[in-house]
Amino acid sequence: xxxxxxxxxxxxxxxxxxxxxxxxxxxxxxxxxxxxxxxxxxxxx
Amino acid sequence: xxxxxxxxxxxxxxxxxxxxxxxxxxxxxxxxxxxxxxxxxxxxxxxxxxxxxxxxxxxxxxxxxxxxxxxxxxxxxxxxxxxxxxxxxxxxxxxxxxxxxxxxxxxxxxxxxxxxxxxxxxxxxxxxxxxxxxxxxxxxxxxxxxxxxxxxxxxxxxxxxxxxxxxxxxxxxxxxxxxxxxxxxxxxxxxxxxxxxxxxxxxxxxxxxxxxxxxxxxxxxxxxxxxxxxxxxxxxxxxxxxxxxxxxxxxxxxxxxxxxxxxxxxxxxxxxxxxxxxxxxxxxxxxxxxxxxxxxxxxxxxxxxxxxxxxxxxxxxxxxxxxxxxxxx
Numbered sequence: 001x002x003x004x005x006x007x008x009x010x011x012x013x014x015x016x017x018x019x020x021x022x023x024x025x026x027x028x029x030x031x032x033x034x035x036x037x038x039x040x041x042x043x044x045x
Numbered sequence: 046x047x048x049x050x051x052x053x054x055x056x057x058x059x060x061x062x063x064x065x066x067x068x069x070x071x072x073x074x075x076x077x078x079x080x081x082x083x084x085x086x087x088x089x090x091x092x093x094x095x096x097x098x099x100x101x102x103x104x105x106x107x108x109x110x111x112x113x114x115x116x117x118x119x120x121x122x123x124x125x126x127x128x129x130x131x132x133x134x135x136x137x138x139x140x141x142x143x144x145x146x147x148x149x150x151x152x153x154x155x156x157x158x159x160x161x162x163x164x165x166x167x168x169x170x171x172x173x174x175x176x177x178x179x180x181x182x183x184x185x186x187x188x189x190x191x192x193x194x195x196x197x198x199x200x201x202x203x204x205x206x207x208x209x210x211x212x213x214x215x216x217x218x219x220x221x222x223x224x225x226x227x228x229x230x231x232x233x234x235x236x237x238x239x240x241x242x243x244x245x246x247x248x249x250x251x252x253x254x255x256x257x258x259x260x261x262x263x264x265x266x267x268x269x270x271x272x273x274x275x276x277x278x279x280x281x282x283x284x285x286x287x288x289x290x291x292x293x294x295x296x297x298x299x300x301x302x303x304x305x306x307x308x309x310x311x312x313x314x315x316x317x318x319x320x321x322x323x324x325x326x327x328x329x330x331x332x333x334x335x336x337x338x339x340x341x342x343x344x345x346x347x348x349x350x351x352x353x354x355x356x357x358x359x360x361x362x363x364x365x366x367x368x369x370x371x372x373x374x
Contacts (some may be wrong), residue, residue, distance in 0.1 A: 036237040036309060036371010039355065
């Protein structure tokens with residue numbers, strides 16, 4: 001019975017972590033270098 | 046004298062109407078909406094050049110209309126576009142839901158036969174990003190992949206469409222063929238600041254319009270961010286529209302190496318969508334040069350030359366940006 005309860009707790013914890021990972025998304029790698037430059041006249045030629 | 050019929054004066058339609066009435070080549074606006082109170086208020090706000098008319102989807106297009114602009118909930122555009130093609134009047138539609146877009150694309154032979162140009166998916170994404178993708182693609186010898194992402198929504202109808210797209214099975218363009226899949230989880234997408242990183246999910250969306258415009262590209266994907274909960278309630282308490290952002294990545298080969306160009310836009314979604322819709326409509330009507338007169342039903346990636354379109358939008362305050370740095374595959 002004790003083993004069964006522990007198994008349930010472990011499964012529950014794993015499920016919670018899985019849900020959190022799903023809600024937070026798979027993630028990605030942030031673009032660590034560079035930035036955004038507004039398009040101006042020369043870009044429109 | 047140029048007359049535009051704007052059908053639907055919600056978040057996007059009202060902005061499009063404002064942009065049209067501020068366009069020197071447009072002389073008169075006819076406005077239609079099922080909400081008579083909202084219609085009367087908008088018509089009054091726009092002054093003597095705007096007039097409310099009794100028009101509903103399925104009705105014939107009124108006489109002397111030079112262009113029809115639709116900003117309606119998903120799936121309602123079809124009868125309006127059909128009537129416009131029958132009347133020989135060009136149309137700019139802000140439709141963005143994938144099934145509804147497919148129904149409009151089916152009208153392509155009719156539009157070609159009637160020598161009528163119909164622009165569909167005229168908004169932020171689809172719409173402006175399709176033109177950005179075309180602009181970016183022109184810098185490559187061969188394009189391998191196009192990825193488009195958007196976060197932000199214009200009004201309640203837009204929120205409903207985004208929620209629907211994120212829920213239903215996905216069709217993506219992979220290795221030159223359609224692939225069906227269930228929606229996966231979200232992944233982070235980096236938009237220009239101040240939006241920054243947002244969770245987005247792959248959807249069907251307007252992938253077909255990009256495939257029409259770039260048939261030789263092997264992989265095309267569209268992602269949408271999740272709308273906030275209780276969006277309608279937030280709007281009622283003064284949140285008058287969400288800031289949105291769009292991003293397009295084009296991967297391909299140039300100068301003998303594999304490279305990537307990333308463009309992005311940050312703007313209130315309804316403002317960007319309304320401006321894009323109005324510029325396309327004005328050019329279809331000939332009120333702005335160069336005139337769009339390619340017969341058929343097209344997304345903006347296939348319908349127009351991106352340079353004058355992006356320049357016109359920049360003049361109206363909707364400016365795109367290029368990411369300069371190391372893009373991550």
